[in-house]
Amino acid sequence: MNILYVLYLIASLTFILGLKMLGSPKTARRGNLIAAFGMALAIFGTIFLYEDEHGAHLGNLPLIFGGLVLGTGIGWLMAKRVKMTAMPQMVSFFNGMGGACAALISLIEYRHLTQHTHGGLSGILNSADSEMLTRLAIMYAGLIIGSISFSGSIIAYGKLEGKIKDKMLPGQQVINIGLFLGIVLLAVLNVAGILTSESLLYAVAGLALLYGVLFVMPIGGADMPVVISLLNSFTGIAAAFGGFLYDNKVMLIGGILVGSAGTLLTIVMCQAMNRSLLNVLIGNFGGAATGSGSGEGPQGTVKSINASDAAILMKYAKKVIIVPGYGLAVAQAQHVVHELEELLEAEGVEVKYAIHPVAGRMPGHMNVLLAESNVDYDKLVEMEDINPEFPTCDVVVVIGANDVVNPAAKTDPASPIYGMPILEVEDARQVIVMKRSMSSGYAGIENELFYRDKTSMLFGDAKKMLTELVNELKSMD
């Protein structure tokens, strides 16, 4: 058992170190492997070295290994098969599994406790044995948080997969708050010995599952990355309660680390979009049916351009900067855009991609997307580094991006995105915007950029228009 404690200590260290290394691009991958190594230590250490108070080792080893093998097989396959662009829902799914695991542990321990105590639940409650009551309270906490995390994550998964639509009941916020308070109240009354039904815990589990669904349901699909990050920290806390239950340090450290880091990460993600967490959770900004931000839209005329003119502009430019956005991901046009880039480079045009930190729908979305089509990593330039380059750029091609190039973020204090740093494409000599219509993006607001003299609109689906551009360029030679 003493060796196990040392293994747990080492595993805890790998978690801390791994998380730290995940925070910097150079070390991130190694950090992940280190944490995985620590996890393996902790798991196999537990299987072989764990002893209960009476010094007995764990039984049911074949079944345990069966579970491990099964889980590894499924998890590995899913993780290896998933498309790069479906990563966020994958994370959400795995997160849900962790939450369910935490909830199940509480359930089983509850059964165990009530079966092995004289008089069952009433016996425990009447004994007023503070240690047992504490255990009961911890079980409730793990159960509630784990269940919410499970059902919430599954809904988030469904939304990102496009299988579940945003839905808001009338008065939903009130229902949610009421339900949550109800759940907590039931648990408290049970532990306090006022409610004594042995099946109460199961009812609470059901309600918590329901709450998870209702909690995530009304939040706009586009906000799912934030919600997943939040549910991620929930599962962390549920795991920490597990650590509490077994007085197990590595569960405690792993859980609390993720709980606190996840909470901060959630807040930081909101900040990058210039919004508050509350606004994401209850606001309707990212929801389905929103009005445009600030009253009237901009006035002016819109110039449109066709693919062949656009191709000529680019072909004779010295420097072209491509600004990819959410629309590129929707159209799955990452491969065509890479082809366009190569054609232009062959003509001697310098091509770069300008990556806005919150372009797309999850942090790093554009990096992941373009990496999939083997775009050279050096060509992806972060916002701060590319902004000074726009003045020396002949043509900017905005592909399915909208909010991240909206000048209102700098000029209009009334705009919901006011204060968010943007890609300053207006500094370039010429801007081509490729999108299907004049409709707005994630923030639901108009974009004056489209009305500027420099700007020409190339209307159409990104993949289709890019293919046309590529064909035009090829036919010109």
Add this chain to the structure above:
Amino acid sequence: MNILYVLYLIASLTFILGLKMLGSPKTARRGNLIAAFGMALAIFGTIFLYEDEHGAHLGNLPLIFGGLVLGTGIGWLMAKRVKMTAMPQMVSFFNGMGGACAALISLIEYRHLTQHTHGGLSGILNSADSEMLTRLAIMYAGLIIGSISFSGSIIAYGKLEGKIKDKMLPGQQVINIGLFLGIVLLAVLNVAGILTSESLLYAVAGLALLYGVLFVMPIGGADMPVVISLLNSFTGIAAAFGGFLYDNKVMLIGGILVGSAGTLLTIVMCQAMNRSLLNVLIGNFGGAATGSGSGEGPQGTVKSINASDAAILMKYAKKVIIVPGYGLAVAQAQHVVHELEELLEAEGVEVKYAIHPVAGRMPGHMNVLLAESNVDYDKLVEMEDINPEFPTCDVVVVIGANDVVNPAAKTDPASPIYGMPILEVEDARQVIVMKRSMSSGYAGIENELFYRDKTSMLFGDAKKMLTELVNELKSMD
């Protein structure tokens, strides 16, 4: 006693928070006050609420308060009276006091332990009571580290005050290592029960004091800030051993925090100078008698200029950047340089100061120095921000700086300062260098900048030459 534990918890939090806030310019001052508040809580909490195992409160309160009042009076006066530029030696002095305090605690506890155990030291050693032996070992650790920190800090103080010169005995490194091993060996043999003399501990204390002296003595005066930072972390560790001895969490947290933060700070300070800690401690790079870095000096002719020509150049410039260095501090010319700045601004010249992170002899030296003469904080521009401005600058005036403007850091891989970022003054149209001679600075190497066509040397003491410049400017109107 329980309330005391809560107070300790709060104090620990204020230490963590305070240190964190000290790390950012905006919150630093508040952070310091918060930590001070926590310290007051811990001190007064201890005085009034501490209870020993038998529930007895502390006695000798009048004497304790007497000590507090006396220490506060002296400390306050010294801290308030010290000149800004003498801050580092002040810090060193206070650090030494902390070290002495830690060492004294060990001494007194040792006396207490031997007097109250049957058979004195031999009794303890023979009993083989592991708890008592642990206490003895902790006392030794606190005593040794505290004593080294005390005497080392006092020597560092003396060096910075200019009262003690660098001195290196022949074979000193070997003597030092031998002495240190000897000290550790004596302590170990005592705790192991092999040596049993009751006065051994006092001998060890004496040797540790001697070691502190010998440790700091050969290190160049210019490296004292690094040494002080290191001794600072030593005292932190000594305090942590105190916390260990009394099982006192707040001493433990305060001590370890400072121990680990201080160690990292020491390393970071070395990195900023592009050196390793080992190199500072045993290298002779910063010492008194060093040869010039890389063999032959640069060839070429040096152009010198007189004060009146220099004044004309500056008067008709649009933009002047002043690069202050160690020489400005030596010459105590901070007030005159401010006067020069004001005269030039009155002429319509834009004046800024370029602050290199390791200009001078302690981090922030230039900030502190110039703040003393009320230079506007906004005029002090950090290296990264000012470097792009040099190309648009007409005249750069380098005052008593040398290494921080040495182009060898960028061009000569053999140079000891290679890789250190420098102020790129060569990008300006004209460079005036004000120093007394052609001799080298801290790193002991030649500076090619002085031989460049753009460069004119204004030889003389910084204060004297600045005063001449000021008079020239005044007489021109």
Add this chain to the structure above:
Amino acid sequence: MIDFIAENQEFIYLLILMIFVGVELISHVPSVLHTPLMSGANAIHGVVIIGSIIVMGQAEDTVSLVLGFIAVVLGTLNVVGGFVVTDRMLEMFKKRK
């Protein structure tokens, strides 16, 4: 309250320090790494699997066995899937650099 804090001192110190470490770890991370970081953290909370192993190893009746088995499988999914997905994401980032 005060007595509770005093009695659980060690634990509270541990808790506070851990929370602090978690927060510090995240506060200087570039935003492109947010997704892999979230995913890595997701894998780490899979440590909850240890609880399910213990529960399973001590299970006696069939219901506990079945539930425990499910818990182990789900926990493994979280751990393995989490680390593998994170690795794949990070692989994308490093490509040809």
Add this chain to the structure above:
Amino acid sequence: MIDFIAENQEFIYLLILMIFVGVELISHVPSVLHTPLMSGANAIHGVVIIGSIIVMGQAEDTVSLVLGFIAVVLGTLNVVGGFVVTDRMLEMFKKRK
């Protein structure tokens, strides 16, 4: 060794986390703040004064009293001088900003 680690688990976790916090706190500090930071840290290790107060409050013979008194005075010097000097330094930095 292993038994020692196992027995002092809590303490070792505490130690490691504290060291980690100390390191993290420093790693993103601009270099102009190094001197005030050093000075602030210097004041904080003055917490050793608590040990001297305890020792003094339990001292019985004159030698202990005298040594204890000196320790209290020196510790106070460290604390008070440290915080005041740090405050003065930081005051310089903020001036007219």
